[in-house]
Amino acid sequence: MKKVIISIFALLVVPVLSRSQPAAKIAHQAFLVTRMVGKFHVEPKPVDAKFSAEVFSTMLDNTDPDRIYFTRSDIDRLGPYKKTLDKEILLSKTGYLTLFTSIYEVRLKTADSLVDVVAKKSFDFNLPGKLTAAEDTAFPVSVSAWQQKLFKKLKADALSDLVDALPLNFKSLSQVMQKAFIDSAEVPLRKKAASSLKRKIAEILQNTHGLIQYVGDIYCQTIASCFDPHTEFFPPEEKENFESILGKQRFEFGFKIKGDKNGGVFIDNLEPGSPAFRSGKLNKGDKFISVQWEGKDAVDVSDISVDEFGKLLDESDHTTASFSVKKADGSIVKMSLQKEQASNDDDDRVKSFILKGEHTIGYIYLPVFYEDWDTNNQGLNGCANDVGREILKLKKENIDGLILDLRNNGGGSADEATELAGIFIDAGPVQQEKGRDAKIYTLKDVNRGTIYDGPLVILVNGYSASASEIVAGALQDYHRAVIVGANTYGKATAQIVFPLDTTVTPETLAAKQSEDYIKITVSKLYRVNGSTA
Numbered sequence: 001m002k003k004v005i006i007s008i009f010a011l012l013v014v015p016v017l018s019r020s021q022p023a024a025k026i027a028h029q030a031f032l033v034t035r036m037v038g039k040f041h042v043e044p045k046p047v048d049a050k051f052s053a054e055v056f057s058t059m060l061d062n063t064d065p066d067r068i069y070f071t072r073s074d075i076d077r078l079g080p081y082k083k084t085l086d087k088e089i090l091l092s093k094t095g096y097l098t099l100f101t102s103i104y105e106v107r108l109k110t111a112d113s114l115v116d117v118v119a120k121k122s123f124d125f126n127l128p129g130k131l132t133a134a135e136d137t138a139f140p141v142s143v144s145a146w147q148q149k150l151f152k153k154l155k156a157d158a159l160s161d162l163v164d165a166l167p168l169n170f171k172s173l174s175q176v177m178q179k180a181f182i183d184s185a186e187v188p189l190r191k192k193a194a195s196s197l198k199r200k201i202a203e204i205l206q207n208t209h210g211l212i213q214y215v216g217d218i219y220c221q222t223i224a225s226c227f228d229p230h231t232e233f234f235p236p237e238e239k240e241n242f243e244s245i246l247g248k249q250r251f252e253f254g255f256k257i258k259g260d261k262n263g264g265v266f267i268d269n270l271e272p273g274s275p276a277f278r279s280g281k282l283n284k285g286d287k288f289i290s291v292q293w294e295g296k297d298a299v300d301v302s303d304i305s306v307d308e309f310g311k312l313l314d315e316s317d318h319t320t321a322s323f324s325v326k327k328a329d330g331s332i333v334k335m336s337l338q339k340e341q342a343s344n345d346d347d348d349r350v351k352s353f354i355l356k357g358e359h360t361i362g363y364i365y366l367p368v369f370y371e372d373w374d375t376n377n378q379g380l381n382g383c384a385n386d387v388g389r390e391i392l393k394l395k396k397e398n399i400d401g402l403i404l405d406l407r408n409n410g411g412g413s414a415d416e417a418t419e420l421a422g423i424f425i426d427a428g429p430v431q432q433e434k435g436r437d438a439k440i441y442t443l444k445d446v447n448r449g450t451i452y453d454g455p456l457v458i459l460v461n462g463y464s465a466s467a468s469e470i471v472a473g474a475l476q477d478y479h480r481a482v483i484v485g486a487n488t489y490g491k492a493t494a495q496i497v498f499p500l501d502t503t504v505t506p507e508t509l510a511a512k513q514s515e516d517y518i519k520i521t522v523s524k525l526y527r528v529n530g531s532t533a
Contacts, residue, residue, distance in 0.1 A: 023094040023101075026216030031092045033223050033233055033518060035502050040520045042436045042493070045227050052085035054226045059100070062218050068150055069107040072141045077103065089223065101215045105205070112201045114150055119194035123155045125182055131156065154197065158189040165189075165261050192263045192303040199299055199308065206296045208316060224518060230495055234517040237316065239497070251317035251339035255282060257310075263303035264288070267325070274340065281335045286325040289332065294319040350383060352390035354397050362394035362402045369412030369420070369467040383412070384419035391423065391452045401455035404471075407485060411466025414494055414525075418443050421474045423451045424481065430474045432526040433494060440526075456481040465489035466525075473527040492532040494523045 038044050045051055056078070064070050081088060081096045088096050131152050140146035162185055170178060207214040220233040232238075254274020257265045267286045270277045291312055292298035301309060313321075322336045349370075355361040364387060372382035387404075394402065411417075414431070421430045422445030433441045458472050458481045469488050475481035498504055499514030526532055 022210065022212045022216070023098050024092070026097060026213070026219065027088075027092040027094045029216070029220050029233075029500065029516060030089050030223055032500050032502060033220050034089060036498060036500060036518050037224070037227050037231060037520060039502065040436075040496070040498065040522055041227060041231065042434075042521055042523050043228075047086045047090060049083050049086060051226060052087075053082055055085050055089075055222055056082040058226055059219065059222045062222055063104060063215070066153060067137060067139050068146075068153060069104065069111050070139050071107070071146065072139045074103050074107065075139055097212075097216065097219060100219075101212050104215060105211055108201050108205055111146075111150070112198055112205075114147055115154070115194050115197055115201075118147060118151045118154060119190055121151065123158055123186055123190055125159060125162065125186065126179070129155070150197075154190065154193040157193040157196065158186075161189050161192060161263075188262065188303070195300060195303055196305070196308060199301075199304070199312075202297065202299065203312070203315075208293065208296065208319065220516075228493070228521050230491065230493055230519070231521050232519045233500075234497070234519060236515060239517045250342050252342045253313065253321075253337050253339055254342075257288075257306060259306040259309075260287075263305070265301065265304055265306055265309045271342070274342075275337045279335050279337060281333050282325065283327070285328055286333075289324040289326050291324075292322040294321070298322070298324075350386040350390055352394055354394065354399070355403075359400040360397060362391070362397070362399040363405065364390050364394075364402065365405045366420075367409055369409070369414075369416045371413045371416060382416045382419065384416050384423065387420055388423055388451050395452070399454070401457065402452060403457045403459060404481075405459045406464050406468040406472060407459050407461045408463040409465075409468040410463060410489070411468055411491065414443070414467055414470065417467035417470040418445060421445060421471050422447055424453070424456060424475055425478050426450060428478075429528050431470050431528065432530070433523040434526065435523045441523075458483050460485040460488050462486050462489060465491040466494075470525065470527075473531075477528040490532075492525045493521045494525055495519045496522050 034047050060070065060075070078096070078100060081099075085096060087093070129152070135149070140149055162182065165185060167173075167181070170181070173181070204214060205211060217233070217235045217238075220235075224231045224233040252271070252274065254271040254276040256268040256271075258268040259265055265288050267276075267282055267284055267288075269284055270282060276282050288301050288304075288309070290298045291301055293315060299312065301312070304312070317339050320336050320338045322334060324332055324334045326332055349367075351365045353363045353365075355363050366383060366387060368383070370383050372385070391402070418430045425445060427445050427448050429442045429444050431443045433443065435441070456475070458475060460468065460472055460483060464472070464485070465488065469491065472481070472483050472488065476483050496506075496509070497517050497519045498509065499512045500516040500518050501512055501514050504512045524532070
């Protein structure tokens with residue numbers, strides 16, 4: 001086994017001819033990303049040697065953030081592209097993409113084999129150990145260094161799970177009992193850490209669209225993000241996920257899940273009428289054993305975490321997945337399901353409550369500024385109208401004040417933000433925008449009157465961004481609300497999602513369709529008083 005690994009490490013020879021066609025398509029997409037940004041971005045960066053270096057380093061961060069796949073020799077092989085990626089992109093060349101994918105594929109397979117080797121050695125949690133910053137951020141220079149780094153990563157992951165699994169009375173136990181607990185947990189935690197990493201590797205290698213497309217999507221996403229953090233390339237699945245955040249109904253199997261502290265995921269409940277409910281084979285308490293997407297190998301999920309399982313289910317909205325679950329009686333049941341659009345997604349909608357005490361206070365939680373997808377953005381089902389409806393309900397309870405909670409609200413529709421601010425002010429400007437032509441455009445609430453004019457508090461924190469900052473800033477400028485909480489995120493820009501088509505214009509945007517899309521920062525936002533949001 002060791003000789004095989006060393007030979008792979010020393011000489012990397014992988015055929016790439018079979019990838020030439022998709023690589024050419026991806027290279028053209030990368031070029032289109034730069035063209036679209038150059039056409040619409042408020043402040044497009046030049047695609048030059050500096051930009052090339054940024055893409056080079058960010059690409060490595062996005063594909064190997066823990067530095068456990070690529071080696072130092074791989075980076076040396078890719079190194080010549082660090083100063084020439086700008087030309088590679090602008091001329092739609094495929095050399096970097098095919099070389100990167102070839103190296104990545106071999107390294108993933110080798111890492112998968114190394115995990116099996118490393119996981120055979122037990123973790124002694126009683127021995128002191130360290131992972132220096134230099135070691136953590138550097139690419140391994142030899143097979144032994146690579147193996148050691150994987151061992152430390154798996155041990156750190158297992159140790160993190162061990163801390164979460166400690167009983168509440170652990171410190172009060174005798175040292176003998178503490179050691180017994182740790183020793184008994186070591187084997188399953190080591191297995192869980194290893195299987196988790198192997199699942200991640202398998203998900204990449206068995207990507208539904210192929211490894212070259214997986215790397216290509218990251219390549220285009222990396223190029224877009226190097227213009228600014230909020231400019232993003234969207235392949236079809238990512239565009240659907242983004243739209244669902246903004247209120248478009250999500251595709252779901254129809255079961256809610258919960259995790260077990262020892263690993264694994266169980267069904268918590270079933271949504272009536274959903275695909276999972278209609279199957280007649282699933283019940284609360286069933287444990288998922290494996291998941292197999294159509295055309296791919298089955299994935300063992302018996303010790304998976306809730307977060308990992310959620311990412312696995314997000315992989316596709318339109319292909320069939322086969323599930324194996326373990327029932328309460330120990331039997332294994334298999335079934336195939338396909339997602340359907342959920343009839344209602346309460347998790348991302350407005351919620352309101354009455355807080356009773358010395359005064360009666362209304363409380364409204366708004367998680368995101370979603371749009372009105374169901375009626376072509378006529379506003380009937382957007383978040384502003386939903387907040388308005390909740391306020392009318394609360395006013396029937398004779399509230400003495402209102403709390404609008406925008407904590408952890410990362411934004412969304414700027415139009416909905418303007419509409420929402422208008423609920424609390426009579427009429428007037430809500431925000432200002434400056435595009436690449438340097439002109440200032442004012443967005444106004446044009447509807448006279450208010451829905452609520454009583455005492456108002458807005459809650460914000462460091463994750464309140466974009467549209468949340470528009471509303472909080474406007475109502476503060478109008479002396480209409482007291483803002484309570486931590487400093488907000490500071491995202492004073494606006495984005496528009498375009499089809500990846502250089503012939504598109506703002507006027508033809510709604511009519512254009514494309515396989516891929518790009519979200520571009522098109523303007524900067526300013527408060528009514530002229531400061532940034």
